[in-house]
Amino acid sequence: MSFALQAEGLTKTYGAVRALDDFSLAIPTGGVFGVLGPNGAGKSTLFRIALGLVAPTRGQIRLLGAPAGQLSALRRTGSVIETPRYPPYLTARDTLRMLALESGAGTVDIDGWLERVGLAAAADRKTGGFSVGMKQRLGLAAALITRPELVILDEPTSGMDPAGIQEIRALIRELADRDGATVILASHQLDEVRRVCDRVVILAKGKIAAEGAVDSLTASQARLRLVATPTARVLEILGPKGVADSDGAVLADIPRAETPALIRALVEAGVEITEARWRDADLEGVYLRTLDSQEARDAR
Ligand SMILES: Nc1ncnc2c1ncn2[C@@H]1O[C@H](COP(=O)(O)OP(=O)(O)O)[C@@H](O)[C@H]1O
Ligand SMILES: [Mg+2]
Structure with a gap:
């Protein structure tokens, strides 16, 4: 079996804060994998370490089989970590042109990607005036233009309205089902995760509280x-x-x-x-119960 992401004994502390607390996780390639957890659970920290943006305090992480930060794996990965920022004076189209050039991806169907992320109508507007949701869409296009095998998305629908959320969800499913990419998606929204992910891990306070296929997690708490x-x-x-x-x-x-x-x-x-x-329990029930029992464990 090949893995998109493998973490072993991963710990990250910021002063007294344990953002990640000695956890191990293996995410196989294929499908959409959800990293679920409340704010501050450590989701973004996990992604930053995987992408080599932040060094772990202890432990190891591999991305597409390579140690974190290795260029060969990063080239095969597209990511959007929190809300991306781009030069405000460039249009959406020029931003993607610039990024395509930088990436050395060769010919890129920029119009096709603008269409796919729902920005075709705003293609020639300067991104400085974009809403958070539009910046998320642009970030998504930027992550996808190199046709990555692995797509890492951190709260990809934050700042979007319900129709936008649904569109992005469909795009994420399509990336996995049609383009054959592995998608790892962080979210604190249960509904998003339930609808789009095949498997999930629930993070709480830097630890893994539960992991499994969405169906089996809900069935196990019937x-x-x-x-x-x-x-x-x-x-x-x-x-x-x-x-x-x-x-x-x-x-x-x-x-x-x-x-x-x-x-x-x-x-x-x-x-x-x-x-x-x-x-069967719904994912919400699983989530709340999992976090409750984690709190109870911590209190002991
Ligand atoms: N650069 C940083 N400096 C200090 N604390 C940080 C930093 N980044 C994250 N943290 C802390 O680490 C914890 C996990 O944060 P984060 O990974 O952003 O969680 P999530 O993405 O799940 O909301 C939080 O308590 C957060 O305040
Ligand atoms: Mg985060």
């Missing part, structure tokens, strides 16, 4: 949803494994194999069950 009366009795039997849902149902956090035993116990206790159904 709950048995019980509509049964009296609810109080159900909660009593479940103890700490039960929580009341907003609509009067009870969610049971038990292994699937224990379902028959639980149902038997409930019936024997005189509970009337109208409905018992396994329900």
Whole structure:
């Protein structure tokens, strides 16, 4: 298996702040990989180290198999880290022309890229007047003109309206599905990650809190949803494994194999069950629960 990014024992401290706290991660090539986490979790720091912009305090990172900062790997990588800045007096088209020249990429279909990122109508406007969302789009085009194998995007839709977000999401999927690129995407927006990513890692305070395919992460935190009366009795039997849902149902956090035993116990206790159904958690549930348990671990 080949890897887009491999981190081992990676630590980065800024004074007393541990931006990355001794973590290891391997992101295989292919598809869209999400790095999810609240602000300050260490997402941008991870990308900066991978791109050789910042040196780690300890540990190692490889990009497309090469040590961080190696030119051969950087040439095969396109990235947008936070909101990019360009000379304000150049038009979008001239900015891309300049960058294409600098990169030595040869002939670049600049109009095609402007179209693909949704900037065709603004191609001849000076970028100084661009909104944050437009700068993000330009950054994306700049990252893509060299047709990189690996695309690293840090919060690519920040500052965009819902229609723009949807467009960029479609472009990201297309990069992976049609152009065959590997995309690594950082975001604190669950919805974005759920819709576009195949696999995710959840970062919290510089550590990996959870990792896996979006489907398996949500399935692994499935709950048995019980509509049964009296609810109080159900909660009593479940103890700490039960929580009341907003609509009067009870969610049971038990292994699937224990379902028959639980149902038997409930019936024997005189509970009337109208409905018992396994329900996958949504990514939001996984995310919040993961961050909660991380906090609990830290508090100990
Ligand atoms: N250049 C820097 N100097 C000092 N602290 C920094 C610097 N860059 C990042 N940090 C700190 O490191 C932590 C992780 O930041 P960052 O990687 O930007 O998180 P994220 O991208 O997930 O929001 C934060 O606490 C942040 O304040
Ligand atoms: Mg960031």
